[in-house]
Amino acid sequence: MQEIKVQLTDNKKEKPTDEQLPFGRYFTDHMFVMDYSQEKGWYDARIIPYQPIVLDPAAIVFHYGQTIFEGLKAYVTTNQDVLLFRPEENMKRMNRSNHRLCIPELDENLALEALKKLICIDRDWIPTQEGTSLYIRPFVFATEPYLGVAPSTTYQFVIILSPVGAYYKEGMNPVKIAVESEYVRAVKGGTGDAKTAGNYASALKAQEVAEKEGYSQVLWLDGKEHKYIEEVGSMNVFFKIDGEIITPAINGSILQGITRKSVIELLKYWEIPVIERKISMEEVYQAYKEGKLEEAFGTGTAAVISPIGELFWNDYKITIHNGATGELSKKLYDTLTGIQTGKEEDPLNWVMKVEG
Structure with a gap:
């Protein structure tokens, strides 16, 4: 070296x-x-x-x-x-x-x-x-x-x-998200699974429009059929539906988030059902109508866990967990930040001490 x-x-x-x-x-x-x-x-x-x-x-x-x-x-x-x-x-x-x-x-x-x-x-x-x-x-x-x-x-x-300081000024409070119906973040075969500047530059216009409408970020749908959920802003996204945790599967256009990976591993460690698969906005909306949409949250380095309190899609306002932070979102945030800051046990050996 x-x-x-x-x-x-x-x-x-x-x-x-x-x-x-x-x-x-x-x-x-x-x-x-x-x-x-x-x-x-x-x-x-x-x-x-x-x-x-x-x-x-x-x-x-x-x-x-x-x-x-x-x-x-x-x-x-x-x-x-x-x-x-x-x-x-x-x-x-x-x-x-x-x-x-x-x-x-x-x-x-x-x-x-x-x-x-x-x-x-x-x-x-x-x-x-x-x-x-x-x-x-x-x-x-x-x-x-x-x-x-x-x-x-x-x-x-x-x-x-x-x-x-905190990435979102809202802190750990739930954010309002607009589902993007016009612009596309990435497509399979493109650069969506790489952390490259162009991915973020191309996302700015949709974010600007969403913020003018009072939303913190956008929920990106796939670039081909415009129906399957991919990411929320620059974060990976999870949904709790009828007791099961679902996150979009890595498909070539979704970034392999390290917080995402950690959440999946932590849920499995807790023996909480978690699955990586395609999930459409229609499925989320139907779960909401049936009273089965329990929580939604984004995961990323900057915010760690960002609860979603509302989704705006096709003129529907989908309120999640009464607009409040869900129990699982809070538990994940407290555990991950606790491990990161040395306040909690590190059962999966994730932290590295900087010597010197």
Whole structure:
């Protein structure tokens, strides 16, 4: 494994207080950077002061969107230990995204080592108030100046850190979601199962429309038949119908969420029935009419668990659990955040302690 060089800043930033933390607006003092060329492979791993990235205007990332990213969090426990939640899963997914975008594979062990070293250097940026964390954003982008449509021959891998508060201003309160009927997030064979910037840019218009109508996010349907549920906003989604937990099966257009995977494994550990399969909006609506739709919630790194209190579909307002947080949603949130922050037992060995 190559050595990671370190250059510490001489000009530390003023830190925000935990009470004033939004999501993703503040950044720590340092960043990790590593370069790639066809001749050298990945080289020059280094931690440097946080600073702007200088790129040629013709860099491929600007014109053809060849870039991927990840998102995970670090937490401080009451014992002042620093914990990561399943970071090896993020490293695996990063390389799956790299493969889809024709980006050279990263050494997952080196990437994780760099991430941990960066956290140790900027450890005092990790907020401690309940509901806060240190958000970690690794990303890779094409740097070659070339206006031809082809994979780049040069890349940069960067990790930045951001102390954050709650992702949704509503907190753990249920959100109102509009079912999207016009725009499409992704299709099978596309890039929906990769974490790439274009997926999120193409989703902005539907989200903008939904927010103007008073909804927090959109529920995406499949791009072919426009009837099967895929994701909610940028999160995976679960429904509790007549005692059974259902989540859309991974199908090539749905992101393989790490929180999603953890929820499924936790439900199985609790011996609660959970199934991955196709589920249509019509099925959800029929379950609602029959009084069998008990809960719905999104899962993702940023919000962990986001209960859904209302779905708006075909002019129908579908109220879920009387618009209140369901018992299972709360139990999952409390357990997952408890494990992540070291307050709960970790029976499935998900957390990793950052030493140093």
